[in-house]
Amino acid sequence: MVSHQVPRWSAWIFRASPGWQRTACAPGASVGQQRWPRIPWQVSGPLAFRGCASTAPRVPRVMPTSERYPVQRLPFSVVSEEDLAAFERIIPGRVITDPEELEVANVDWLRTVRGCSKVLLRPRTTEEVSHILRHCHQRNLAVNPQGGNTGMVGGSVPVFDEIILSTALMNQVISFHDVSGILVCQAGCVLEELNHYVQERGFIMPLDLGAKGSCHIGGNVATNAGGLRFLRYGSLRGTVLGLEVVLADGTVLDCLTSLRKDNTGYDLKQLFIGSEGTLGVITAVSISCPPRPKAVNVAFLGCPGFAEVLQAFSTCKGTLGEILSAFEFMDAECMQLVGQHLHLARPVRESPFYILVETSGSSAEHDAEKLDGFLEQALGSGLVTDGTVGTDQSKAQSLWALRERITEALSHDGYVFKYDVSLPVERFYDLVSDLRARLGPRAKHVVGYGHLGDGNLHLNVTAEAFSTALLGALEPYVYTWTAAQRGSVSAEHGLGLRKKDVLGYSKPPTAVQLMWQLKALLDPRGLLNPYKTLPAHA
C-alpha cells in the first residue's frame, strides 16, 4: 500500500491543545511516541495468524462444519482409487492425500469451519484444470476451488469431502504492459507479490487488503474483494479487464482480453466476479493497474465523537480531493485490543474514535500542502484532537498496521462473531452502540471499524467461546437492523457458507431465483463449491 515517497517531513506529531507542534526528523526514525514498535509488514498476513493459532496449545480443534451447521451432504460421488489414479495422470506428483497437508486446506484461517476432504489437487495450467473438471463432471464429484484460503465466511474450504482444487501452483505472470499498466497473470499469484512486481515497473495493484501476503488474485476476483484502496481505485468490476475461466464441465471460457474498453456483447466475466467459485474456476486474470503514486502520506488522528468522524470525512473530501486514497476508522475498543493482544502502542492520545487518512499523489509538495490544509481545518474546528502523520514508508506502515491488524487482535480475544455490512454513513455507528447495549456483559467486546469512506462497517463481537445463545442474540438482529436501513448484509466478505442464508435480507426473491437459474445454467450438476453462496432453499 505504501510506495515510493518524496518526504517533506519524514514524520511529525501534533496535539490540538495547547497548540500543535511538528517534529521533523530523519527518514525512518521513530518520533514522539517512544513505545512505537517497528512492525514487520508481512506479519499481518493470515499465514502469520494461522501460524500463531496452530502453535498456541490452548486453541481447540475446530468442530466439523457438518456438526455445527445444519447442512446435509448432497449425493455427489465419493473419490475412488480410480479417480486418484486419473488425477495422478493429469497432474503427476501433485495429488495430495497427506492428512497434515489436508488439515491446513480443510480449515479456514478464522478456525470456524472444517471440511473433511481427502484429496487436494495442485494444477499448474488451465489445461490441467480443464481436464480435472471434465473428469469430476463425468464422475459427479464436487469441487472446492481454493486460493489463499483467507476468506471470512467459510467459502474457501470444503464442507464435506469435496475435492480441493488449489491455485497455489498457478502463480505465473503472463504479461505486463509497461505503458498501460495492464497485468495478465495466473489466478494463483499472491496479491502482495503482484504488488511488488508492478511496483518495480512504476504501478501498483488497484486493490490492497490485510490478507495480501497470502491471498491469491483469483480468489480476490472470485470474492470481489474490496479492501483498502477501494475508495480511490474502485471496484474490481471496473479494474478487472478480462478473465479466463474453466466451467463446471471443463470448457475453457477465454475472456482474457487486455483492453480498457470492449463492448462486444455481454460482459461474461462479470458473472464470475464475486460468484465465489460457484459458477466456474478462474484460472487467469487481466487487470488494470494504476500508476504508482510519487508521494504517500498517512495521518492517524483521534476524534472526540462519531459525529466528528463524519464531519472530518466531509472536510477531508473537500480539501484533499483527488489525492484522498483511504479513510478508515476504528473505535477505542479496537485500539485497546490491538494494544492488549499485539502490543502495538497507541500513537496518539486516547480518544473515543480514531481515523486513518491516506493521500496518494504525484507531487509531494502539493500533497503536503493539501494535507496541511485539511489538518489545520480539522484541528481548528475540533473535529480532530490529536494526531500523527507518517510520510516515510516505515512510519506509514506502522500506522496502517494499527488498522490492518485489528482482525488479528480480535482472533486472539476469543471466538469472533464477524459482521461486514454496508450502511448509510449517518447510521454507521448506531448499530455498534445498539448492539453493545443489547448484549451487555454477554460479549467480551463489541467493536466497530472499517472503510468509512465506502460506507462499509466491520462489526465484531468477541466471546470466550462459540455460543448458540449469543448467536441468537446477534442474529437475525444485526441483519434486520441492516435491512431496515436498506443496507447490505455482506459489503465485501461475500456469502460463502456462513452468510448464504441471510441473502434474503438484502436481495428480493426474484433476484435469488435468478441467481439459482444462473447456477443451473452454468453448473447444472451443482458440482462447484456446493453449499455456498446460494441459500439452501430456492
Added chain:
Amino acid sequence: MVSHQVPRWSAWIFRASPGWQRTACAPGASVGQQRWPRIPWQVSGPLAFRGCASTAPRVPRVMPTSERYPVQRLPFSVVSEEDLAAFERIIPGRVITDPEELEVANVDWLRTVRGCSKVLLRPRTTEEVSHILRHCHQRNLAVNPQGGNTGMVGGSVPVFDEIILSTALMNQVISFHDVSGILVCQAGCVLEELNHYVQERGFIMPLDLGAKGSCHIGGNVATNAGGLRFLRYGSLRGTVLGLEVVLADGTVLDCLTSLRKDNTGYDLKQLFIGSEGTLGVITAVSISCPPRPKAVNVAFLGCPGFAEVLQAFSTCKGTLGEILSAFEFMDAECMQLVGQHLHLARPVRESPFYILVETSGSSAEHDAEKLDGFLEQALGSGLVTDGTVGTDQSKAQSLWALRERITEALSHDGYVFKYDVSLPVERFYDLVSDLRARLGPRAKHVVGYGHLGDGNLHLNVTAEAFSTALLGALEPYVYTWTAAQRGSVSAEHGLGLRKKDVLGYSKPPTAVQLMWQLKALLDPRGLLNPYKTLPAHA
C-alpha cells in the same frame, strides 16, 4: 464536462518557436485567434444534428433496414386493434400511432437504418412498463426499448414492426444523497440534465459524451457508454451501483441498491449493463457521482507526428498524475472537416495531429503548476509544437467542441462508415494509415480520432453515398486487422444491428454460445430488441 473553475489565467496561448508566450485576459474573452467562434454547447447534441438533417432538402430518405440488410422478420405477432386498446388502458393518452412522430422514432440519428413500427408507447412508471411487457409476452409481440435514440450501431430503432417502448417520460430523479453523491433516477433522464442537477449539488456525472443533450441514462447503461470521462472515472460497471429492470415477461427485478459495496450474491445488474435492451428493460439507475472538480483546464495542442502524440501521453500521465481527466486526439483531416462543415476555426497552427488534454482537480494553483510542468516538458522536447489553454468555461467548451463535434462534421460530409475499435496504443494509428492507402480515391476522407487514453480509436470513412463496393473494401479488412492485434471490434458503441455479426472477431465461440444461453434464460421468446447484439447464427 466543464464545471466551476478558479482561473489562474483565463486563457493563454503559446508557440513552440521562436519562443512561446502566454496572454492573460479577462475570463470569458477570446484570445489570440480572432476567428475563434462562440459555440452554443447544446448544438453538439444529436437532436441538433437530426434537426439539421431533416430540414436539409438534399438528404435522401433512409432505406428500410430490411431492404439494405439480409434480415428476416421472426414470427412474432402483429399489433392488433385489441393490443392498442390494451395499451391505452395501461397508459391512457400515451399510445402514439401518428406517422410523423413514429418517423423520428423509426430512424436512427445517423440515418443509416429504418424500422416500420406502427406504435410507440410512452410509460411513466416501472409498473406501466411491467404491464406492457407482460401483455407483449402473452401476445408474443416484439419490443424495441428506446432511450434518446443516439446509438451508433442501429440498436435503438426497430428493424421491422417491433413496438417502440420509449423511456422519454420516465425522467424523474428519485433521490440524491448530498454527502455520498449517489443519484437514483428513472431511466429516461437526459444525461446533460442530470449533470446540471448534480452539479448544482457539488458533484458531476461520472460519464460525458457528445450526445449528452439527448441520450438517456438508461440507454447509457444499456449500451455501457464510455465517452469522455472514462479515463478518470472508469467504466459504468464500477460507477453504476444498482438497477431496476423489467424482464421480458413483465417481472420487476429490483437491484436498485445505493451502496458502494454489496457482495450479497451474484451481481445481477451487470447482466443488463451493455446488453443493449436484449435481456431486460432498465427502468431506474443508481449511480455514484464524483465530486465536482474545483478547477478544470483544457489544453489543445498540435503534435508533429503520431509518435509524439504517444510520447506526449506518457509525459502527461507522469506529470499530471491524478488530475488528468481526458486525453483525446484527432488527426489533421478531422480538423479540416470541422472547419469545412461547421466553420469552427483551428485554434492553433496546422499540425498533422492534435491532442486535447483536460485536467480536473481540487486546487487551481496546484493544477496550473502541474499543467505548466507538462507543457514546458512537452514543448521543450518537441512533442508539441503549438497550443492554447482554456481555463475559463467558455474557452474550455470551445476547445472541447472541436473534438466533440467531429461526428457531426462527418455526417455533413456524406455517407459515413463508422468503426470504433480498441487497439494497443503502439498500433493505434496504423489502421488509419493502412486504410487510407488501401482505399485511395474511393473514399472522400479516412479519419482517425478518439479516446487515446483508453486505447479507443474512432475510425471513420466518408463517401458520397453508401456503396457495397466500398463496404467490401472496408469489411472484413478492418475487423481482421483489429482481431490480429487482439483488439476489440466495438470498444464503446456496442453491437446493435450493424455490428452483431462481427462479434466473432473479438469473442470465441464458447463466449458467443454462453451469450445465447443467457438470452434464452432471460428472454426465452426472444421478444426484447430482436435482431440485435447476438449474431444471426448461434
